[in-house]
Amino acid sequence: MIEAQHLTRHFGQFVAVDDLNFTVQPGTVLGFLGPNGAGKSTSMKMLTTFLPPTSGSARIHGHDICTDALAVRKLVGYLPEGAPLYAELSVQAFLEFAAGTRGFRGLEAAKRVDHVIERLQLGEVRRQTIETLSKGFKRRVGLAQAIISDPPVLILDEPTDGLDPNQKKQVRRLIREMSSEKIIIISTHILEEVDALCSRAMIIARGKLLADDTPAALLARSRYANAVSLSTNDLQATASALSELPEVSEVEVRRGLVTAFPTNNGDLFAAVTRLSSEAGWEVSRLQLESGRLDDVFRDITQEQAEEESSQGAAA
Amino acid sequence: MIIRWLQGNFSVILRRELSSYFATPVAYVFIVIFLIMANAFTFYLGGFYEREVADLQPFFQFHPWLYLFLVPAIGMRLWAEERKSGTIELLLTLPVTTRQAVLAKFLAAWLFIGLALVLTVPLWITVNILGQPDNGTILAGYLGSWLMAGGFLAISACLSAATRNQVIAFILSVVVCFLFLLSGLPLVLDVFRGWLPQMAVDAIANLSFLSHFNSISRGVVDLRDLLYFLLVIGFWLLANRIVLEMKKV
Numbered sequence: 001m002i003e004a005q006h007l008t009r010h011f012g013q014f015v016a017v018d019d020l021n022f023t024v025q026p027g028t029v030l031g032f033l034g035p036n037g038a039g040k041s042t043s044m045k046m047l048t049t050f051l052p053p054t055s056g057s058a059r060i061h062g063h064d065i066c067t068d069a070l071a072v073r074k075l076v077g078y079l080p081e082g083a084p085l086y087a088e089l090s091v092q093a094f095l096e097f098a099a100g101t102r103g104f105r106g107l108e109a110a111k112r113v114d115h116v117i118e119r120l121q122l123g124e125v126r127r128q129t130i131e132t133l134s135k136g137f138k139r140r141v142g143l144a145q146a147i148i149s150d151p152p153v154l155i156l157d158e159p160t161d162g163l164d165p166n167q168k169k170q171v172r173r174l175i176r177e178m179s180s181e182k183i184i185i186i187s188t189h190i191l192e193e194v195d196a197l198c199s200r201a202m203i204i205a206r207g208k209l210l211a212d213d214t215p216a217a218l219l220a221r222s223r224y225a226n227a228v229s230l231s232t233n234d235l236q237a238t239a240s241a242l243s244e245l246p247e248v249s250e251v252e253v254r255r256g257l258v259t260a261f262p263t264n265n266g267d268l269f270a271a272v273t274r275l276s277s278e279a280g281w282e283v284s285r286l287q288l289e290s291g292r293l294d295d296v297f298r299d300i301t302q303e304q305a306e307e308e309s310s311q312g313a314a315a
Numbered sequence: 316m317i318i319r320w321l322q323g324n325f326s327v328i329l330r331r332e333l334s335s336y337f338a339t340p341v342a343y344v345f346i347v348i349f350l351i352m353a354n355a356f357t358f359y360l361g362g363f364y365e366r367e368v369a370d371l372q373p374f375f376q377f378h379p380w381l382y383l384f385l386v387p388a389i390g391m392r393l394w395a396e397e398r399k400s401g402t403i404e405l406l407l408t409l410p411v412t413t414r415q416a417v418l419a420k421f422l423a424a425w426l427f428i429g430l431a432l433v434l435t436v437p438l439w440i441t442v443n444i445l446g447q448p449d450n451g452t453i454l455a456g457y458l459g460s461w462l463m464a465g466g467f468l469a470i471s472a473c474l475s476a477a478t479r480n481q482v483i484a485f486i487l488s489v490v491v492c493f494l495f496l497l498s499g500l501p502l503v504l505d506v507f508r509g510w511l512p513q514m515a516v517d518a519i520a521n522l523s524f525l526s527h528f529n530s531i532s533r534g535v536v537d538l539r540d541l542l543y544f545l546l547v548i549g550f551w552l553l554a555n556r557i558v559l560e561m562k563k564v
Contacts, residue, residue: 045404048408049407049408050404050407050408050563051563052563052564070410070412073408073409073410073411074410076408078405078408080401080404080405080408081401081404082401084400084401084402084404084405085402085405086331086335086402087400088335088338088339089331089334089335089338093331093334093338097327097330097331098409100324100327100330100331101324101327101328101409101410101411102409102410103324103410129338145405
C-alpha cells in the first residue's frame with residue numbers, strides 16, 4: 001500500500017507539488033493525469049526517493065520514503081522521465097547491471113535478463129549498444145529494467161511516450177497483465193490511455209490534486225456523458241425539433257452532427273429514436289455518447305486556473 | 316564487512332563503471348596519451364639517459380603535472396555526465412546507497428588510472444636492464460603516484476557532482492588541483508600570509524601534494540604522507556556525497 005500524507009515539494013519559490021494526500025491499494029493501476037509541469041514527475045521522484053519532500057511524507061508498504069529509502073528502493077521499479085539509460089552499454093550488459101543491483105547473481109540474473117528481453121521483445125537488439133537504438137526500443141529497455149525484479153510497486157513516468165501505436169498497445173497489455181497484485185502508477189498526458197489502462201485516475205494541475213476517481217466516474221462528469229449525437233439530412237430542423245423535447249437540456253450543432261444533452265428526467269436515447277421515426281428523418285448516424293475525458297480534464301484544470309486568478313485579483 | 320561490500324551492489328556499480336570506460340574510446344585515448352606523455356617527459360625533459368643514474372626520478376617528477384590535466388579529464392564525467400543524461404535518477408533510485416555509489420565510481424576511476432600506471436612497467440624493466448636501481452624506491456614512487464592521482468581524482472569527482480556541465484567541472488577541477496599542488500609555494504602562500512596567522516599558513520603549506528609526493532617518490536615512505544593522501548581522498552569523497560545530497564534539496 002502507498003500512503004502519501006501532505007506530500008509537498010518546493011523548488012525555491014515555486015511550489016511543484018502542493019499537499020498531496022492519497023492511498024493506493026495493490027491491484028490498482030493509478031494514472032497521474034495533468035498538463036505539462038503539473039507536478040506529476042516531481043511526485044514520482046519523491047515516491048521513488050530521488051527527491052526528498054520539502055514537507056509531508058509517504059510510506060510504501062510501511063516504509064517511509066525519507067527515513068527508510070533503501071527499503072523503498074528495493075520495493076519499487078522505476079522508469080524515470082525520458083527513460084535515461086547508460087548509452088554506451090549493450091542492452092544485455094545494461095540489463096545485467098540492473099539485475100545485479102537488484103541482488104540477482106549468476107544463473108538467476110541471466111534468467112531474469114532473458115525473461116524481460118523476451119517479455120519486451122528486445123531479442124533482436126540484445127547485443128546492440130543502447131545509443132544506437134530507436135526511441136521505442138530505448139523506452140522498452142527502460143521498462144525492462146524497471147520490471148526485472150518483478151517488484152510489488154511500479155512507478156512509470158510516461159511509459160508509452162515515443163512508441164508507435166502497436167508498441168503502445170503491447171506495453172499497455174504488459175502493464176495490464178502485471179496489474180493484478182501490484183501497485184502501478186503511470187503518468188501520462190494521453191487521455192485515452194487512462195481509459196484504456198487505469199483503474200483509478202488522479203488529475204493533478206499546478207501541484208494540486210483536483211480529482212481522484214475511476215475513469216468511468218470521471219467520464220460521467222462530462223457534459224457529453226449520455227448525450228445523443230445524430231446526423232440527418234436537415235441538421236437545423238432536427239436541432240430545433242430536439243430542443244422541444246423535455247429530456248433535452250441543450251442542443252449543439254457541430255461538424256455535421258447534432259448533439260442533444262440530457263436532463264435528469266427520462267431516457268434521452270429512447271426519446272430521440274422515437275422522435276426521429278415519428279418525424280421520418282433520414283438518420284445516417286446515431287450514437288450514444290460516453291463522455292469525453294478531454295472535456296472533463298479541460299473543465300477541471302481550467303476551473304482551478306480561474307479560481308486562482310480570481311483569488312489573486314481579490315488579494 | 317568488506318566481503319559483504321564486494322559481493323553487494325558496490326561491486327555491481329564498480330564493474331559497470333569499468334566496463335563503461337572500455338565500451339567507449341575514453342579508456343584507450345587516456346591510456347595512449349598518458350603513456351606517450353609520461354615517456355616523452357621522462358626521456359626529453361627528464362634527461363633519462365643523460366643523467367646516467369639508474370632510477371625513475373625523471374619519470375615520477377613529472378607525474379604531478381601530467382595528472383593536473385589528465386585526472387580531471389577522467390573525473391569530470393563521473394557525475395556531470397550522469398546528471399546531464401538523467402541516469403543519475405536511475406542510479407540513485409536503485410537499491411544502492413549514495414555512499415556506495417560515490418565510492419564505487421571513485422574506485423573504478425582510480426583503478427583505471429592505476430592500470431595506466433601499471434602499463435609503464437616496461438620503463439621499470441628498462442632501468443633494471445641498464446643498471447641496478449633501488450627497486451624499493453621505485454615501488455614507493457608508484458605507490459605515491461597512484462595515491463596522488465587518487466587525491467586529484469577525489470577533488471575532480473566532487474566538483475563533477477556540483478554541475479551538469481563537464482567543461483565547468485574540468486576547469487574547476489584543474490584550478491582546485493593546481494592550488495593543492497602548489498600550496499607550498501609562495502605563489503599560493505603569499506595570498507594568505509598577510510591576514511592569516513602563521514600557524515594557518517603553515518597548515519596550508521603542509522597541504523601541498525608536491526611536498527608529500529616528493530618525499531614518497533624519493534623512497535621515504537612515511538606513514539604521515541600516506542595518511543595525508545588518504546585523508547585528502549576521504550575528505551573530498553565525503554564532500555562529494557554531501558554535494559549530491561544538497562543538490563536534491
